[in-house]
Amino acid sequence: MEKDEALYEKARQVAKNKVAFIRNFIIFIVVLALLAAFNNLTSGDYQWWLWIALFWGIGLIFNFLKAFLFRGGGLERLEERLTRQEIERIGDEK
Amino acid sequence: MKNRRAGINLLGTLLLLVTVAIVVFAVWYLEGRTPGLRRDTGGRRYEYGAGDDFAPWKRVEQERLIYEAFDSLAVRNVSGRIEVTGWDKEYALVSFTKRGPFSQELEIITEIDDMTLSVRPSYHKRMRTPFTSVTFDIFVPRRIGSIEAESTSGSIGLFALGNSVDQDLKTVSGRIRTEGARNLSAVSTSGSIGFSFSGSTLSVRSVSGSVHGDIVDFAPGGTGELSTVSGAVRLKAYKGLDARIGLISKSGAVSCGFPLQKTREKKHELSGNVGSGLSSLTVRSTSGSIRLDGL
Numbered sequence A: 001m002e003k004d005e006a007l008y009e010k011a012r013q014v015a016k017n018k019v020a021f022i023r024n025f026i027i028f029i030v031v032l033a034l035l036a037a038f039n040n041l042t043s044g045d046y047q048w049w050l051w052i053a054l055f056w057g058i059g060l061i062f063n064f065l066k067a068f069l070f071r072g073g074g075l076e077r078l079e080e081r082l083t084r085q086e087i088e089r090i091g092d093e094k
Numbered sequence B: 001m002k003n004r005r006a007g008i009n010l011l012g013t014l015l016l017l018v019t020v021a022i023v024v025f026a027v028w029y030l031e032g033r034t035p036g037l038r039r040d041t042g043g044r045r046y047e048y049g050a051g052d053d054f055a056p057w058k059r060v061e062q063e064r065l066i067y068e069a070f071d072s073l074a075v076r077n078v079s080g081r082i083e084v085t086g087w088d089k090e091y092a093l094v095s096f097t098k099r100g101p102f103s104q105e106l107e108i109i110t111e112i113d114d115m116t117l118s119v120r121p122s123y124h125k126r127m128r129t130p131f132t133s134v135t136f137d138i139f140v141p142r143r144i145g146s147i148e149a150e151s152t153s154g155s156i157g158l159f160a161l162g163n164s165v166d167q168d169l170k171t172v173s174g175r176i177r178t179e180g181a182r183n184l185s186a187v188s189t190s191g192s193i194g195f196s197f198s199g200s201t202l203s204v205r206s207v208s209g210s211v212h213g214d215i216v217d218f219a220p221g222g223t224g225e226l227s228t229v230s231g232a233v234r235l236k237a238y239k240g241l242d243a244r245i246g247l248i249s250k251s252g253a254v255s256c257g258f259p260l261q262k263t264r265e266k267k268h269e270l271s272g273n274v275g276s277g278l279s280s281l282t283v284r285s286t287s288g289s290i291r292l293d294g295l
Helices: A002-042 A049-069 A074-093 B002-031
Strands: B060-067 B072-079 B082-087 B092-099 B107-113 B116-122 B133-141 B146-153 B156-159 B166-171 B176-178 B184-188 B193-197 B201-206 B211-215 B223-228 B233-237 B243-249 B254-256 B261-266 B269-274 B279-285 B290-294
Touching: A002 A049, A002 B002, A049 B002, B060 B107, B072 B082, B072 B133, B082 B146, B092 B107, B092 B116, B116 B133, B146 B156, B156 B166, B166 B176, B176 B184, B184 B193, B193 B201, B201 B211, B211 B223, B223 B233, B233 B279, B243 B254, B243 B290, B254 B269, B279 B290
Parallel strands: B072 B116, B072 B146, B082 B133, B082 B156, B146 B166, B156 B176, B166 B184, B176 B193, B184 B201, B193 B211, B201 B223, B211 B233, B223 B279, B233 B290, B243 B279, B254 B290
Antiparallel strands: B060 B092, B092 B133, B107 B116, B243 B269, B261 B269
């Protein structure tokens, strides 16, 4: 039962991260479009909104990596694997 | 279930690609915003140096060069506007602004040969020209005799020159504006043409652009030929106009505000004399309307 709950929580967290990435992306595009329009309607000499696009975009890439590639629990999985190896080794020695 | 998971992953990947593209573009643009390099002056005088402005698109180089002892000007451009303004000083000031990621490979050639100051860009062979443009802002003495200006994609504007300058102006996609011309030849494919004329030879051709012109004076024996395909023609002439007039359109409306001694009148054609018909003014259009009024 406890295991099911932990599994549910983990799955929920992954889903939350994915939805958060998509939501952040939409906000990213809308805000950048507004800033670009404001920039070019007032003075198009210098596209300062690209600074915001640059740093926000890098943040969004990390957001993607967290949501879709590195979903957490990497160290825990390593710990489990090492434990299993250790048990096998001790068993072999006996 | 697996399909849905694959779908959301695919969407996530697509959004990532868009984000990466925006970031790469931002890096590319922002990296190139550094001012352009100063060029060798080659004996020409600077009014101020390069790179005082930042580019809307990557890089800008600016120079102002001063020239004396010439009586005509020839400017050629590929992409970008040409603006020539008359002033009271006895020398020319050539100012140009290069914009684009490859602007450092774009040379501006300025030389005086046979009393003609010529200004033109020289594109490097391997250069991707569509991404680099140059605009010319040139000030010339009002006493200058003639101006030739040609641009492929860019407007041409001539201002404050008085009415004593012969002008030959050509552009493909830009518009043409000239405030004062003695003899004028203006050709544009898609841009409109606006002029003020006071010489003996007037030649104006446009394909889709409209033509608006003031005829301030028309020398006896002079000829005026104007033509468009789809653009409308609106002409205003001084009260004492004395010319054989021909206003001919295939399908557009034709009207004349001058008292015309008509020799031919059809639905889309008006011909006749204003005064004794010392000079000749013919306007032709395929589908555009034609109107001639008094100033």
